[in-house]
Each structure stands twice: as structure tokens, then as C-alpha cells.
Amino acid sequence: xxxxRVLVLNSGSSSVKYQLLDMRDRGRLAVGLVERIGEExxxxxxxxxxxxxxxxxxxxxVPDHEAALKAVSAELAKDGLGLDSPELAAIGHRVVHGGKRxxxxxxxxxxxxxxxxxxxxxxxxxxxxxxTGIRTAQALRPDLPQVAVFDTAFHTTMPESAARYAIDxxxxxxHRIRRYGFHGTSHAYVSRATAELxxxxxxxxxxxxxxxxxxxxxxxxxxxxxxxxxMGLTPLEGLVMGTRSGDLDPAVxxxxxxxxxxxxxxxxxxxxxxxxxxxxxxxNDMREIRRRVDEGDERARLAFDIYIHRLKKYIGAYYAVLGxxxxxxxxxxxGENAAPVxxxxxxxxxxxxxxxxxxxxxxxxxxxxxxxxxxxRVAVAVVPTDEELEIATQTYAxxxxxxxxxxxxxxx
Ligand code: AMP
Numbered sequence: 001x002x003x004x005r006v007l008v009l010n011s012g013s014s015s016v017k018y019q020l021l022d023m024r025d026r027g028r029l030a031v032g033l034v035e036r037i038g039e040e041x042x043x044x045x046x047x048x049x050x051x052x053x054x055x056x057x058x059x060x061x062v063p064d065h066e067a068a069l070k071a072v073s074a075e076l077a078k079d080g081l082g083l084d085s086p087e088l089a090a091i092g093h094r095v096v097h098g099g100k101r102x103x104x105x106x107x108x109x110x111x112x113x114x115x116x117x118x119x120x121x122x123x124x125x126x127x128x129x130x131x132t133g134i135r136t137a138q139a140l141r142p143d144l145p146q147v148a149v150f151d152t153a154f155h156t157t158m159p160e161s162a163a164r165y166a167i168d169x170x171x172x173x174x175h176r177i178r179r180y181g182f183h184g185t186s187h188a189y190v191s192r193a194t195a196e197l198x199x200x201x202x203x204x205x206x207x208x209x210x211x212x213x214x215x216x217x218x219x220x221x222x223x224x225x226x227x228x229x230x231m232g233l234t235p236l237e238g239l240v241m242g243t244r245s246g247d248l249d250p251a252v253x254x255x256x257x258x259x260x261x262x263x264x265x266x267x268x269x270x271x272x273x274x275x276x277x278x279x280x281x282x283x284n285d286m287r288e289i290r291r292r293v294d295e296g297d298e299r300a301r302l303a304f305d306i307y308i309h310r311l312k313k314y315i316g317a318y319y320a321v322l323g324x325x326x327x328x329x330x331x332x333x334x335g336e337n338a339a340p341v342x343x344x345x346x347x348x349x350x351x352x353x354x355x356x357x358x359x360x361x362x363x364x365x366x367x368x369x370x371x372x373x374x375x376x377r378v379a380v381a382v383v384p385t386d387e388e389l390e391i392a393t394q395t396y397a398x399x400x401x402x403x404x405x406x407x408x409x410x411x412x
Contacts, residue, residue: 003089005029005081006392006399009069010094011133013125014038016068019388020081022050023089023396026389029081034068042068046075053079065136073140083140090145091137092395094185094387095130097123098150099176105153105394108134108146116148122176122233147395154188155181157225162321165232179237181229183217186331189390191221193383194329197368205326208318210311211385212341213332214242214284218311220318228321230314236271239314240307242284245275247310277303286334286341308344315345319352327379328354336384337364342371346380353377 004024010017014037020029032046042062047055056075062068073083093108099119106112113131120127130148138146155163163179165172172178187209194209195202202224209219216239219229230238230246240246248271256262262270270279278284280303283292292300319325330342339361346356353376360371365382372380 003087004396005085005088006396007083007088007091008094008388008391008395009091009133009137010388011065011129011136013129016065016072016133018072019392020076021389021392023392026393030076030079032072032075034062034071037062037065037068044068044071044075046072048075048079048081050081051079065132066139069133069136069140088141088144090147090395090399091141092147092149092391093130093134093137094151094391095134095148096126096151096182097180098148098152098156099180100156100178102148102150103153103156105147105149105398107398108138108148112148122180145399147398149185149391149394151182151184152180154184155179155219155226155229158227158229162228177233179229179232181217181219181226182231182235183211183215183219184226184229185387185390185394186211186385187217187219187221187226187229189387190329190331190383190385191219191224191226193368194327194379194381195224197370197381197383198327198379200326206322206324208315208322208325208328210315210328210330210335210345211332212239212311212330212334212338215244216241216246216332216334218314218318220321222322228318240280240310241276243273243276243278245271245279277307280306286338290338290340304344308341311341311345312349315349315354316352325352325378327381329381329383331383331385336382342380342382354380356380 004022006021006023008019016034019031021027022029029050030046030048032044034042034044036042040061042060044058045055062071076082095116097119101115116127116131134146165177165179190209191207192202194207195205198205207221209221211217215235217229217231218239220227236244238246253267256267276284277289281289281299283289289300289304293304315328334341342361343356346354355373355376356371357373366384368381368383370379370381
């Protein structure tokens with residue numbers, strides 16, 4: 001029996017999201033989520049797509065990731081898709097931080113695990129959870145190739161001029177301080193899909209990708225390679241996000257310590273959880289913000305304007321970085337759904353060859369599509385992102401290429 005299935009796992013500190021795909025047609029067989037792991041009120045939601053079955057929900061304590069994965073496997077097994085199936089070719093893990101070292105998806109061995117662990121100081125919230133997910137999956141299927149797909153990998157092609165902060169080089173190197181970027185799987189998928197939409201090879205096109213979800217980041221992609229992105233050492237830098245501030249004068253932090261008497265943890269929480277759209281107007285959901293704007297709410301209007309202003313700055317900056325731009329593309333929850341955001345971000349940029357057709361922009365669709373007028377010099381597009389499909393594709397390609405050959409890494 002040929003092994004053509006890939007399980008994609010996205011392990012957070014208290015949740016596991018998963019998708020099982022069949023790589024023959026890249027179709028989804030099952031999707032689901034275990035939430036509140038470690039609490040009394042854990043919940044599992046499982047949808048067996050291949051059988052057209054109904055979503056099944058179960059509640060009750062799931063003490064740890066091992067119990068969570070066993071519960072997932074039991075759900076999959078009900079439809080003959082369990083983790084022990086010989087048709088499972090590999091497990092692909094989303095790993096947030098791969099530092100400078102991991103420039104490609106990588107088959108996981110002990111050295112790779114140790115390196116992901118070594119990167120915990122630069123990703124204290126994410127890498128430990130990702131490691132737990134990997135170790136648990138390894139324990140359940142020790143014979144199966146497990147692949148790490150890094151959020152940072154796509155950005156490792158950034159030139160040093162974009163990746164370095166202008167601070168003392170020795171201090172930066174000692175603490176591995178540089179701009180790594182995140183959402184790389186999405187930027188890779190969407191930039192390639194945009195080239196496809198334009199009917200051109202990725203090597204031929206220059207694209208500005210705007211990944212606008214609860215977290216948000218922009219990237220400049222030249223000929224399929226990332227040359228600049230808005231997130232930095234952590235996912236805090238760059239655009240205004242749902243709850244994160246994005247760009248900020250670092251002296252704000254000194255001021256909050258010296259004058260405001262705040263602790264580092266308090267400032268961390270302020271900038272990551274109580275800033276962005278939430279900090280500005282109390283809501284982080286763009287649907288709610290638009291509803292309030294339409295009702296004449298001034299705070300929501302200002303939050304929206306600040307969000308758009310920052311976005312425009314990045315579009316202009318990345319236009320200048322790329323020199324020639326073939327497409328500006330919107331993706332993720334806000335980018336795919338919020339027509340007013342797309343309209344406002346592109347407004348008044350005709351001199352850059354950018355325009356949005358109001359009718360095309362108003363269309364709601366799950367398909368990749370152009371929203372610029374037919375005679376536009378630069379295409380404006382909406383391309384739904386699919387990070388799980390990208391992780392599965394990269395995992396399957398690597399396992400197919402390397403079956404039995406062990407790990408592959410590119411050195412620092
Ligand atoms: P993501 O992180 O990509 O899942 O995006 C989540 C965000 O997308 C939400 O917080 C909303 O702000 C936004 N969003 C989702 N659906 C819509 C919609 N129909 N209109 C506007 N914004 C939306």
C-alpha cells in the first residue's frame with residue numbers, strides 16, 4: 001500500500017490543531033482541534049471531511065499533549081484514518097522559530113530537536129509547545145518520518161541589510177538579535193499562488209504580500225525569494241495587529257519603566273496583548289470595528305485609520321525595496337474578507353500603478369482572484385492562504401525525496 005497521507009500538527013501551549021491530507025489530490029481527509037489541554041474543560045472538535053461526516057465534539061479533561069494526540073488518533077481511527085495507518089507517510093509539524101539555521105523543511109532527528117530547543121530564548125512562547133508536540137508524535141509513531149516546517153524559513157533569504165538591526169554588531173550576534181520574520185509558510189504559499197494566478201513563473205514576478213490576520217505581516221518577494229518582511233526578532237514588529245502594537249520607538253519602553261514604573265512583564269503584556277486594534281478601540285475583530293465605523297464611532301475610526309496608515313507605509317516601502325512590483329496581494333482573515341481594508345490601503349496609489357476595482361473588491365469568494373481593473377499596471381489580488389497545505393506539501397516533498405536518507409539541514 002502506498003503511503004500518501006500527511007498529518008499536519010500545529011501544537012500550541014494548550015492546544016493542538018491538526019489536518020490530515022491525502023497528497024495524491026491534496027485533499028483534506030479530516031481537520032480538528034484540541035483546546036484547553038491541561039484544564040478540566042478541554043474540548044476536541046473533529047470533522048471527518050473525507051466521509052462527509054458531521055463535526056464531532058467531545059469535552060472532558062485532556063491532561064497533556066500525549067493524551068491530546070491519542071484522542072486525535074482515536075477520532076481519526078473511527079474513520080479508518082488512525083495514526084497507526086500504513087498509509088500515513090509522515091507528520092509535518094509547524095515550528096515557529098528556526099533561527100538562521102533552518103532554511104528549509106527538515107526531517108527531525110535528535111540534533112534538530114536540540115537546535116529547536118536552543119532557540120527557545122528567542123521564541124519562549126512557541127518553540128517549547130512545538131517541541132512537546134513533536135516529542136509526543138515521535139513517541140506514538142517512532143518509525144514515521146517527522147518533519148519540521150519553520151515559520152522563519154522563507155525569510156532566511158533576506159539580505160543582511162534587511163535582516164540586521166542597526167545596533168552594536170557584537171551584542172547583536174552574542175544574543176542572536178536579528179530580524180527573522182514569521183508567517184513564512186503563508187508568505188511562501190501566497191507569493192507562489194499569486195504568480196500562478198498571473199500565469200507566470202514565481203522566478204519572474206515581484207510581489208508584496210500582506211498577511212493580515214489577527215497577527216499581521218508584510219513581505220517583499222523578489223522572484224520567489226523573500227527580501228524583506230515586517231516582523232523581526234519576534235512577531236511584535238511591523239504592522240498594527242489585533243492585539244500587538246507593531247513598530248514602536250524602543251524608547252517608549254525605557255519611558256514606561258522609568259516614568260511609568262512598569263515592569264518588563266507588564267510592558268510585554270501591554271505591547272503583545274493590550275495594544276494594536278484592541279488597545280486603540282477595545283475591539284480586535286475587523287468586522288466589529290467596521291460596524292462601529294459605519295455607526296460613526298470615533299475611536300473605531302481612528303483605530304482603522306492608524307491600521308491603514310501603517311499598511312500604506314509598508315506598501316510604499318516595499319515598493320521602493322523591490323523597484324518593480326507585479327502584484328500586491330492580500331491574505332488571511334482580514335486580507336481575504338475585509339473589502340474596506342483593501343480599498344483604503346490601495347486608495348490614492350494610482351501613481352504607483354495601483355488601483356482597486358470596487359465591484360471586483362466587493363465579491364466574496366474562497367478563490368484566488370484579481371481585484372484591480374483590467375488595465376492596471378500592477379495587479380492587486382486576494383489569495384486565500386493555506387498554511388496546512390503548504391506544510392503538508394513541503395513535508396511530503398521532503399519525505400519523498402529523502403525516504404530513508406535521514407535528515408537534511410543547511411548550516412548557519
Ligand atoms: P486569522 O488570524 O487569519 O484567522 O484572522 C482572524 C481575523 O480576521 C479576525 O480577528 C477578524 O479581524 C478578521 N476577519 C475574519 N473574518 C472577517 C470578515 N468577514 N470581515 C472582516 N474581518 C474578518
